[in-house]
Amino acid sequence: MTANKITIEPVTRVEGHGKVTIHLDDNKQVTDAKLHIVEFRGFERFIQGRPFWEVPVTIQRLCGICPVSHHLAAAKAMDIIVGVDKLTPTAEKMRRLMHYGQMYQSHALHFFHLCSPDLLFGFDADVAIRNVVGVAAKYPELAVQGVMMRKYGQEIIKATAGKKIHGTGAIPGGINKNLSIAERDEFLKDLDQQMEWAKGALKIAKDYTVENIGLAKEFANFESSHLSLIREDGAMDLYHGNLRAIDKDGNKIFDQVDYQGYHNYIAEEVRDWSYMKFPFIKSIGNEDGWYRVGPLSRVNTADFIDTPMAEEARKEFMAVTDGKPNNLTLAYHWARMIELLHSAEKIKELLNDADLQGEDLVVKGHRREEGVGLIEAPRGTLFHHYKVNEDDQVTMCNLIVSTTSNNEPMNRAVASVAKKYLSGVEITEGLLNHVEVAIRAYDPCLSCATHALGRMPLEVSVIDDSGNVLDRKSTR
């Protein structure tokens, strides 16, 4: 028995560090491919013993890519701990504004800075230009738009959270500031331009998918269940809701589940070759219970979107699959841009709401011992669960981060692409990038994913018969 193995390390243009291994047999046929998470930090343990009120500020340090999501999920859990089930309108709307600002900047970062080079230049374009610098040289207007859209989102975060990265706005039971008229007017001034750019980005993503539908149907395409939060009336809601899971055909597995009991519905499996766990829907079991999360899943699970332009875009999106869930990995980009536009529309709605200038910021209630906070982070459903003792110290912290739920799907995507494109051929850098393109579609946040056990180099290694590892450079 001999085996060949290719390693891609690190996987680049993703948020964090990951590694892929691809195994080949003697006939150069790919037999297996896996995405590994190979680092670990241990935040769930670090947070124990700390006072609960600092958790929204501390825990977000597990991820600098989407800190707002962790900040808000932790704050929502701490709302429960301080006995608050309903925030003041000002507090809830300020948090929502912060969250939509985050969604807007994160989706723009992913689309323009990280994945657009693959879509604009091709998966196997010259590695020297296949990056944001190359985009800036060839499509300077587009690059500037990407930069300015991120800036807009980050400035909203700064105005609501105090800081662009690792802010402090949300506190247990509310928020510590409102939005001044001057800040509001500053954002309103640029809003129409932002809306135009968001529409433009949506068009690029849609046209790309429609024009390349043949590719999309053969590239890392597999059926799966989908999970997300959903509003009580079935609308997409990125900040709050109940859990809904659907199967590949759109049938509901469960619906309107109160997430305080998430662990009755979702469990995680540990596999000895990855630090990242494998979540599954309990009623289906660990073999087949895996599911996807993120923009694709959210557009699939929602009955409708409550903003007009994004709703129109959703209908166009769903029409491609005759109203059934869309299971195409490459369609994540299109779904993500629908959410980008939805976020811009939500920002507009909120900026025009006088509640943002309200003075009533915090509510107090009767202390509880345990709280769960969920939010739809840019990359999918994010779970935070805490227990707090009578000395106000955290005694238990459990996190299921968005990227973890996409662990099995990303592994399937990697295996599918490796088998399809790398079997029996001379392996080039461009072909290996196909594997990374599949991973990038999920916009994995490997920093989040490794909150528990460190960092995740995305590495594809090829090992020859003698066990020599040929690294990626040697395959160019």
Next chain:
Amino acid sequence: MSEAKIKLNTEWLSVCGGCHVALVDLHEKILDVMKVIEIQRSPLLTDEKGYPPAQIGLISGSVRTSHDREVAKKMRESCDKIIAYGTCAVYGGIPGAALAHTAEDIIDRVYLNNPSTDSSAKVVPNRLVPKMDAKITPLDEVIDVDLYLTGCPPHAAYIFDALMSLVNGRDPRAKTESVCAKCKRVMKKTNQSEIKSVMAGMPDEEMCFLSQGYICLGSVTLNRCAAPCPQNNVVCTGCNGPMPQILTEPNRDIRTEIAARMSAMTQIPSTDIISEIEKSAKSYYAYAMASGMIRNKPTFFIEKWIEEVEKV
């Protein structure tokens, strides 16, 4: 452009990624930076996986695995100047709490004793994944560092200044000043007689937090942030890491400095303040406990402080 651009390599070790995102947060200034600097290798932005020679190397994150150690050395070999970029690289940062917990302890919490994890088969990751070092190590305990730029993450202005100082061959403009230098609050002598919890209510927006009885780390923390937290009525938690005198003088420490200042401005006995800080040592030393200059102080007993609080 006739002149060759300065080449920049970046790398991240054990990290949250925020410092790399902060680089992108230069926003339109990044386009100016790109006129004089070529981002040659950056795991977030380019697909260059090797370590071609460069004039500037930015390394974020602390060292946790053999892999981190190895790539830090490759960066050192390939770059003329290395910047330890961000609090984790400089002081170890929040992951430095690994100082207080063994890998076994963390693995138990995450994989075996966890409310949503099926641990019936007692499986833990132990195959095809690298082993963790016992501790988190700041960058300069592994390779030589030329410049330190702390911050969680550093404010964009300091990043821009650091890069431009290297491009133009000048000293960075960043000063050795505390967060108080950018905080507009007024220090007052008050009759406050006990320490206040941040959950007690909204603090006064004009007065120094210490005068009000809130423990704020602004006066012992290096300013690389322009003080956004106190401006938003939130105490400083020290995320940029401590001021140099805290590091270099054996008898000065975060808790003794804060206790001296706070007790002078209030009626709170300094022993109360010291004991409160020790009780929440994991929070007050969160960003710098892994730094040798803190953890090797003869008066620093973090394992003991944490054990006293966390033992059930």
